[in-house]
Amino acid sequence: MGMALHPQLLQGQPYVYLAYLYRFAGAGQPGKGGAPNYGGYFFTTRIVRYEYQPTAQTLTRPVVLCDTLPGSSDHNGGRLAIAPVGGKDYLFYSIGDLGAGQFDNGGRPNHA
Template structure:
């Protein structure tokens, strides 16, 4: 039990530091952990567009999603070498409202953007699958003003979960397969984490989705569906990592 705890504890610290390093612009420094561990902190990568998921892969590299840049990066934590595996800019059906200022007309950026990332446990041994979650559509993109239903709903975006194949030779993510493209999203409380875990010996993909900020700010008139079992919002959703034989192959 002690060895297991130590491994998880150190891994979590490493990922926490990795996240910090991707954001920080400070010079090299020393961080002391809760058990007096000493870590030399240095900048691994910089100028990323809002890094969101940071996953330490079986290839000893960091896999990172840039939530506003809509890119997936693979970063060598030793050298800082960064490879862009995928650029999803063309899959985003609305502009960078956060960069348009007054020209956006008050339209919001969704909370997140390109967020969740999960690597299949057999990524390098026969199942080179990478799972991504991103917001791709905004209901009010072509509407005047904010594009939100301020008096009878809120700001309605839509997201999708997609499986890609990792091509090691070309260092690219290819062959997208959509697992689900009807996931409600919002300008607030979207959630977005993806992880893979076994249930009764079978691997499943889990996705956490928020309650869309229902009841507050620009979503004050949006209904909170967190307690309704037949609606995605405010839940942990489970998907197959590979298609099965029924109609909803990944459900």
């Protein structure tokens, strides 16, 4: 799903950030336009910070930063990035449009 390395990974900030699907959250009702999720399969995404141990080349000490982000079985690509804002590093996460179930609505008109 997504991975970011702290900019000072080998200089005292040994953090690796991962985002991944971890829990099935349910399925919708196919073909019912009023259903809030339009028949898709939905999951929950988790973002976890690990400590990188260079001698063992392993990730240890997981800390869950967020575990309530929506996920889907379709269009679920995500990206983690670390970027400075005002001189301080921030972790950003972007996610796909979660197009779950769009094929169940192929015959519905678009009134845009």
